[in-house]
Amino acid sequence: MSENLVSATQRQLGATVEVGPIAFGCWRFTGASDADNARLVAGALDLGINLVDNADVYGLDWGGAGFGACEEALGRVFRLDPSLRDRIALATKGGIIPGVPYNSSAKYLIEACEHSLRRMSVEHVELYQVHRPDVFTHPDEVATAFSSLHDRGLVLMFGVSNYTPAQTRALLARAHVPLVSTQPEFSCAELTAMRDGTLDLCIETGITPLAWSPLAGGRVISGEGLNAALIAVLDEIAEREKVSRAAVAVAFVLAHPADVVAIVGTQDLQHLAEITMATSVHLTRADAYRIVEASDGVKLP
Ligand SMILES: NC(=O)c1ccc[n+]([C@@H]2O[C@H](COP(=O)([O-])OP(=O)(O)OC[C@H]3O[C@@H](n4cnc5c(N)ncnc54)[C@H](OP(=O)(O)O)[C@@H]3O)[C@@H](O)[C@H]2O)c1
Known part of the structure; x- marks a missing residue:
């Protein structure tokens, strides 16, 4: 049997929490x-997904009712079936304020997190993430917010999102409580995270990469703006592996040695079931490099 780069194992989030390689994203959680x-x-959850990723800004688009709406929707789900909460490693984010645009001051982050917990009807979250870097806040102040939220039992662990590797490293150096994840965009159509040091920093420090938009927000399916050669390679592998194109694209994300978690955004259970087949896909090194070259549209040297 030829080598297989796809890692289907559970991922470690900090010292105590295990999550599956595929997570459920709430950006488009605006169901009827x-x-x-x-x-x-x-x-x-029945498909083996246990990490759920929300954010206070989710609800501003995708037919949502506004800021906080997707957290509120999840809160109503937890009130409808309280047993669901206990099966989830719950993550959310704050730090984006439409209009400013970013605020990571200690006062703002603490209040934003308190509001998020209230909206989701939970006592704590496993992971609280700074959604985008506020370059006008010193990392010491972010670390102060983290410590306060952690010490009050509101947050178990922390993460960042859309941070450069240098910004993450600076915060890692100043944080007194566990900073365990970073959330970059990463897919076969958006390879920056594996070239700008983001995924290398994860390997170096042991923090867990949570890849957002692993299907490029659906463009891997529509083909919009993608090289036709990339779609052709994905489809050829999909036929060989007897899975969907989406499953192959997610398998590519799971093939990076940083042990990435793919946060998928579909709100369709059938699509979700097809995607979870990614963990059974066999990708050789030759497959992975064919995908990279087709994505770039040029041969590697
Ligand atoms: N940190 C950040 O700045 C940031 C930014 C963006 C996203 N995120 C996180 O990443 C999550 C995922 O982002 P995303 O929604 O852009 O992810 P994605 O999985 O790349 O794209 C999901 C979109 O693809 C569509 N799609 C069409 N055909 C599909 C198929 N066969 N299988 C699966 N999906 C298909 C889905 O529609 P259907 O529902 O009809 O399947 C959905 O609209 C978000 O929910 C959020 O948690 C974070």
């Missing part, structure tokens, strides 16, 4: 009813 939303979350 609370019962539909509860079915979706329960269906995701």
Whole structure:
């Protein structure tokens, strides 16, 4: 049997929490009813997904009712079926304020997190992430917010998102409580994280990469703006592996040695089931490099 780069193992989030290689994202969590939303979350958990990624800004688009709406929707799901909360490693984010645009001051982050917990009807979250870097806040101040939230039992662990490797390293050096994850965009159509040091820093420090938009927000399916050669390679592998194109694209994300978690955004249980087949896909090194070259549209030297 030829080598297989795809890692389907559980990922470690900090010292105590294990999460699956595929996570459920709530950016588009704007389903028609609370019962539909509860079915979706329960269906995701039944497929072996246990990390759920939300943010206070989710709800501003995708038909949401505004800032906080996707956290509120998840809160209603937890009230409908309280058993779901205990099966989830719950993550959310704060630090984006439409109009400013970013605020990571200690006062703001602490209040934002308190509001998030209230909206989701939970006592604590496993992971609280700074959504985007506020370059006008010193990392010591972010670290102060983290310590306060951690010491009050509101947050178990912390993460960053859309941080450069240098920004993450600076915060890692100043944080007194566990900083365990970084959330970059990463997919076969967006390879920057494996070239700018983001995924290398994860390997170096042991923090867990949570890849957002692993299907490039659906463009891997529509083909919009992607090289036709990339779609052709994904489809050829999909036929060989007897899975969907989406599953091959997610398998590519799981093939990086940083042991990436792919946060998928589909709100369709059938699509979710197809995607979880990614863990059974066999990708050789030759497959992975064919995908990279097709994505770049040029041969590697
Ligand atoms: N940190 C950040 O700045 C940031 C930014 C963006 C996203 N995120 C996180 O990443 C998560 C995922 O982002 P994303 O929604 O852009 O992810 P994605 O998985 O790349 O794209 C999901 C989109 O693809 C569509 N799609 C079409 N055909 C599909 C198929 N066959 N299988 C699966 N999906 C298909 C989905 O529609 P259907 O629902 O119809 O399947 C959905 O609209 C978000 O929910 C959020 O948690 C974080």
